[in-house]
Amino acid sequence: xxxxxxxxxxxxxxxxxxxxxxxxxxxxxxxxxxxxxxxxxxxxxxxxxxxxxxxxxxxxxxxxxxxxxxxxxxxxxxxxxxxxxxxxxxxxxxxxxxxxxxxxxxxxxxxxxxxxxxxxxxxxxxxxxxxxxxxxxxxxxxxxxxxxxxxxxxxxxxxxxxxxxxxxxxxxxxxxxxxxxxxxxxxxxxxxxxxxxxxxxxxxxxxxxxxxxxxxxxxxxxxxxxxxxxxxxxxxxxxxxxxxxxxxxxxxxxxxxxxxxxxxxxxxxxxxxxxxxxxxxxxxxxxxxxxxxxxxxxxxxxxxxxxxxxxxxxxxxxxxxxxxxxxxxxxxxxxxxxxxxxxxxxxxxxxxxxxxxxxxxxxxxxxxxxxxxxxxxxxxxxxxxxxxxxxxxxxxxxxxxxxxxxxxxxxxxxxxxxxxxxxxxxxxxxxxxxxxxxxxxxxxxxxxxxxxxxxxxxxxxxxxxxxxxxxxxxxxxxxxxxxx
Amino acid sequence: xxxxxxxxxxxxxxxxxxxxxxxxxxxxxxxxxxxxxxxxxxxxxxxxxxxxxxxxxxxxxxxxxxxxxxxxxxxxxxxxxxxxxxxxxxxxxxxxxxxxxxxxxxxxxxxxxxxxxxxxxxxxxxxxxxxxxxxxxxxxxxxxxxxxxxxxxxxxxxxxxxxxxxxxxxxxxxxxxxxxxxxxxxxxxxxxxxxxxxxxxxxxxxxxxxxxxxxxxxxxxxxxxxxxxxxxxxxxxxxxxxxxxxxxxxxxxxxxxxxxxxxxxxxxxxxxxxxxxxxxxxxxxxxxxxxxxxxxxxxxxxxxxxxxxxxxxxxxxxxxxxxxxxxxxxxxxxxxxxxxxxxxxxxxxxxxxxxxxxxxxxxxxxxxxxxxxxxxxxxxxxxxxxxxxxxxxxxxxxxxxxxxxxxxxxxxxxxxxxxxxxxxxxxxxxxxxxxxxxxxxxxxxxxxxxxxxxxxxxxxxxxxxxxxxxxxxxxx
Numbered sequence: 028x029x030x031x032x033x034x035x036x037x038x039x040x041x042x043x044x045x046x047x048x049x050x051x052x053x054x055x056x057x058x059x060x061x062x063x064x065x066x067x068x069x070x071x072x073x074x075x076x077x078x079x080x081x082x083x084x085x086x087x088x089x090x091x092x093x094x095x096x097x098x099x100x101x102x103x104x105x106x107x108x109x110x111x112x113x114x115x116x117x118x119x120x121x122x123x124x125x126x127x128x129x130x131x132x133x134x135x136x137x138x139x140x141x142x143x144x145x146x147x148x149x150x151x152x153x154x155x156x157x158x159x160x161x162x163x164x165x166x167x168x169x170x171x172x173x174x175x176x177x178x179x180x181x182x183x184x185x186x187x188x189x190x191x192x193x194x195x196x197x198x199x200x201x202x203x204x205x206x207x208x209x210x211x212x213x214x215x216x217x218x219x220x221x222x223x224x225x226x227x228x229x230x231x232x233x234x235x236x237x238x239x240x241x242x243x244x245x246x247x248x249x250x251x252x253x254x255x256x257x258x259x260x261x262x263x264x265x266x267x268x269x270x271x272x273x274x275x276x277x278x279x280x281x282x283x284x285x286x287x288x289x290x291x292x293x294x295x296x297x298x299x300x301x302x303x304x305x306x307x308x309x310x311x312x313x314x315x316x317x318x319x320x321x322x323x324x325x326x327x328x329x330x331x332x333x334x335x336x337x338x339x340x341x342x343x344x345x346x347x348x349x350x351x352x353x354x355x356x357x358x359x360x361x362x363x364x365x366x367x368x369x370x371x372x373x374x375x376x377x378x379x380x381x382x383x384x385x386x387x388x389x390x391x392x393x394x395x396x397x398x399x400x401x402x403x404x405x406x407x408x409x410x411x412x413x414x415x416x417x418x419x420x421x422x423x424x425x426x427x428x429x430x431x432x433x434x435x436x437x438x439x440x441x442x443x444x445x446x447x448x449x450x451x452x453x454x455x456x457x458x459x460x461x462x463x464x465x466x467x468x469x470x471x472x473x474x475x476x477x478x479x480x481x482x483x484x485x486x487x488x489x490x491x492x493x494x495x496x497x498x499x500x501x502x503x504x505x506x507x508x509x510x511x
Numbered sequence: 512x513x514x515x516x517x518x519x520x521x522x523x524x525x526x527x528x529x530x531x532x533x534x535x536x537x538x539x540x541x542x543x544x545x546x547x548x549x550x551x552x553x554x555x556x557x558x559x560x561x562x563x564x565x566x567x568x569x570x571x572x573x574x575x576x577x578x579x580x581x582x583x584x585x586x587x588x589x590x591x592x593x594x595x596x597x598x599x600x601x602x603x604x605x606x607x608x609x610x611x612x613x614x615x616x617x618x619x620x621x622x623x624x625x626x627x628x629x630x631x632x633x634x635x636x637x638x639x640x641x642x643x644x645x646x647x648x649x650x651x652x653x654x655x656x657x658x659x660x661x662x663x664x665x666x667x668x669x670x671x672x673x674x675x676x677x678x679x680x681x682x683x684x685x686x687x688x689x690x691x692x693x694x695x696x697x698x699x700x701x702x703x704x705x706x707x708x709x710x711x712x713x714x715x716x717x718x719x720x721x722x723x724x725x726x727x728x729x730x731x732x733x734x735x736x737x738x739x740x741x742x743x744x745x746x747x748x749x750x751x752x753x754x755x756x757x758x759x760x761x762x763x764x765x766x767x768x769x770x771x772x773x774x775x776x777x778x779x780x781x782x783x784x785x786x787x788x789x790x791x792x793x794x795x796x797x798x799x800x801x802x803x804x805x806x807x808x809x810x811x812x813x814x815x816x817x818x819x820x821x822x823x824x825x826x827x828x829x830x831x832x833x834x835x836x837x838x839x840x841x842x843x844x845x846x847x848x849x850x851x852x853x854x855x856x857x858x859x860x861x862x863x864x865x866x867x868x869x870x871x872x873x874x875x876x877x878x879x880x881x882x883x884x885x886x887x888x889x890x891x892x893x894x895x896x897x898x899x900x901x902x903x904x905x906x907x908x909x910x911x912x913x914x915x916x917x918x919x920x921x922x923x924x925x926x927x928x929x930x931x932x933x934x935x936x937x938x939x940x941x942x943x944x945x946x947x948x949x950x951x952x953x954x955x956x957x958x959x960x961x962x963x964x965x966x967x968x969x970x971x972x973x974x975x976x977x978x979x980x981x982x983x984x985x986x987x
Contacts, residue, residue: 060718061808065984070604070605070606073830074830075586075604075605075827075830075831076592076594076599076602076604076707076708076825076831077585077586077608077703077704077705077706077708077741078704078705078737079703079704079706079742081738081739081740081741082741083771092516109821111820111821111867113824113827113844115827115840118825118829118830119821119824119825120824120825120827121821121824128590146816178829262900265576297911305866305868305869306869307820307821307868309817309818309821309867309872309876311740312741312742312818313703313708313713313740313741314712314713314741315741315742337711360843401640438861
């Protein structure tokens with residue numbers, strides 16, 4: 028093939044998020060991370076003979092929260108199945124998971140980008156339980172060459188929501204941005220803490236490549252378990268490059284499961300389609316279908332409030348703040364609420380600048396968060412207002428903020444106490460300017476003659492005369508009026 | 512000492528004629544002398560201690576310390592629980608099944624665990640990996656199964672009553688073959704928590720006893736919703752111990768398919784005699800057809816093995832139970848399960864695995880579920896016309912040991928009259944209705960879901976009229 032056909036990647040993501048419940052999916056063992064192995068187990072999650080699973084109602088609720096936040100329809104009836112396979116991390120030798128009747132279907136999720144937004148279709152959201160953790164004991168920690176494999180059942184039975192997207196993503200960067208904003212949403216709604224390093228959020232990517240304009244999908248490969256945004260992006264990029272190279276060389280992509288090694292940047296095959304498991308799914312007879320009442324679902328929908336993406340969009344459109352400001356300020360619910368509170372009292376852009384700039388840099392030393400600091404939204408708004416009105420200069424503002432963070436006192440009081448208020452009275456200031464101009468006839472003449480850089484000299488003289496309490500912008504304005 | 516029924520035992524303890532300690536001691540003595548091989552394990556020490564505690568208690572619990580035997584498929588804390596399988600040899604559970612906890616709270620004293628077909632798979636108890644159980648009526652015949660030990664121990668008067676489990680007839684058929692009363696409640700009536708699963712959508716715990724009244728009394732203490740079993744039902748009406756004598760106005764439908772070919776003549780005539788007795792008591796007798804029930808065995812032998820193939824997958828020797836030495840993971844699975852399971856269990860695991868395999872699921876498992884729906888519908892239509900249904904429990908009386916072990920199909924046919932009720936989740940009771948060639952015949956009564964009280968009531972009236980009090984030959 029010599030004629031180069033433009034190719035485009037097609038990407039879909041499968042995300043597992045650990046639900047932020049107190050206990051496991053089907054028993055009352057506490058969820059934990061980092062506790063000594065096998066300290067949170069019981070006959071149920073160890074699959075002793077005769078035990079039965081009982082669904083954790085809070086996991087259902089969080090699953091519904093996640094599905095609603097992703098714009099899904101909540102199934103009036105969803106069913107758990109058994110997914111059968113033998114492995115030491117799966118004590119029942121089947122995973123209880125939803126299969127062809129999931130909790131939520133047909134959703135969509137908007138992703139914001141500086142240049143606009145795009146939408147990702149959500150195929151389904153379903154609930155399942157996590158497997159236990161296998162530890163392979165060898166010097167390198169890798170399975171190959173391990174002398175011993177041991178199982179920690181603390182994680183076994185942890186509730187998971189699996190989110191599957193449509194193949195709507197067209198670049199690794201978009202995939203990563205989608206995942207970041209999804210994480211933000213799940214975190215802010217309390218669905219999951221989505222910690223990729225601890226494994227409470229895990230992502231697999233389905234990647235294929237096809238000629239631009241084609242409506243058919245190419246053969247896909249699945250990239251397993253990338254545990255950071257960077258690895259996800261790099262893994263997908265590597266796979267797009269590999270498939271593109273193959274197609275350009277006239278080769279065929281083989282459907283397989285791949286592992287991306289971030290250390291080497293290489294992709295390793297885990298298994299091909301031919302080796303795929305037959306999981307022998309069938310409806311779990313130990314559980315009854317999940318039938319969430321309409322009223323309950325609507326009550327949950329109402330409790331969601333404004334989703335992070337909607338809030339960001341509103342800030343940008345209605346408050347006029349930048350994409351970057353909106354991104355940073357919406358990082359947590361608390362920060363977002365703090366910003367909104369300040370922005371409701373003063374100019375939103377100034378609020379954003381102060382919070383992202385001076386406030387953040389001053390809080391760096393104490394490690395406090397804005398909403399926990401003594402600079403309450405009211406105090407910060409008062410301070411911003413003083414600066415905006417020109418009552419104090421911006422460097423005085425920094426000084427006042429520092430004092431507010433210590434004492435929490437009203438900024439106006441601090442300004443007065445420290446004598447930081449700028450002279451605003453045009454007449455009074457004008458008189459001083461007149462006096463300075465008169466005292467320096469030579470320079471006044473030169474300025475009038477066009478030597479603009481002398482403005483600085485005069486402003487300096489006035490500031491000196493007023494002991495810094497004049498607004499330099501105002502002073503400059505007055506000098507220009509008189510010498511222009 | 513005469514072997515008392517449970518009801519007589521409670522009365523005797525309450526009136527001070529005897530004590531729980533004496534009755535438990537007597538039960539242990541009879542159970543230790545166990546030529547029938549009914550028991551896999553006895554728990555004498557704990558039983559004696561419990562009996563003493565109950566005798567000493569200020570308030571006597573309702574069951575007053577009456578001894579009971581438990582099928583070894585139910586989990587008993589610290590007491591070896593094997594489900595008849597080598598793979599659980601030596602296994603001591605960490606917890607006690609809900610139904611046993613309820614019985615113990617009500618004052619029953621567990622004396623031991625009874626023999627059964629491995630994982631409740633079988634109709635003769637010959638699939639136990641530990642021992643044979645002999646029928647007290649004729650020690651050359653089987654006691655039925657899978658709850659063969661629980662039926663034999665009651666027939667042999669070792670204990671007044673026992674718990675069994677029924678998946679496709681495993682309480683009713685051995686009750687029939689041993690000449691005792693066996694009852695499978697409505698699916699969901701009794702918590703399955705602690706019942707080692709064979710086929711989860713069919714398994715149900717129930718009583719075996721010498722009288723209908725004892726069966727009702729035992730069931731009354733184990734029914735009810737359990738937060739540990741999502742499929743257990745809220746049992747809003749109490750189970751009543753019946754005292755009916757007449758059946759005036761009761762509409763009984765004789766299941767026509769279950770008096771056709773394959774039913775032994777002795778069984779058929781005893782069933783017909785019992786039907787006549789019911790008519791004499793005032794019941795209206797009609798014939799009712801359950802056309803889909805003839806597919807019951809076929810559907811059952813897809814659904815039950817399919818569920819079993821998943822339920823038994825946990826027995827991998829990793830966390831408990833027997834474990835074979837191996838060099839790698841695959842060998843570990845193969846040897847542990849290869850050595851731990853018997854041939855019938857393996858057959859059903861393979862059958863079930865196949866029925867669920869991708870590409871076969873629709874043709875087998877899904878189709879069997881549709882047949883199940885048709886059977887449910889047949890029963891529903893029947894109960895629009897009649898109050899309850901009558902049939903033999905087992906197509907034959909007790910068969911000879913070894914007669915069917917090499918012919919799984921013949922063995923499976925033992926449950927032809929009991930499987931449809933299991934598939935429909937309905938309550939059914941087997942009472943002795945006569946003797947054919949020296950062996951007892953069981954009569955099965957089936958009612959709509961939750962009709963336990965009605966079933967017990969009719970069963971009691973018939974039991975009184977039939978007056979079956981024959982003692983097994985080996986005891987007389």
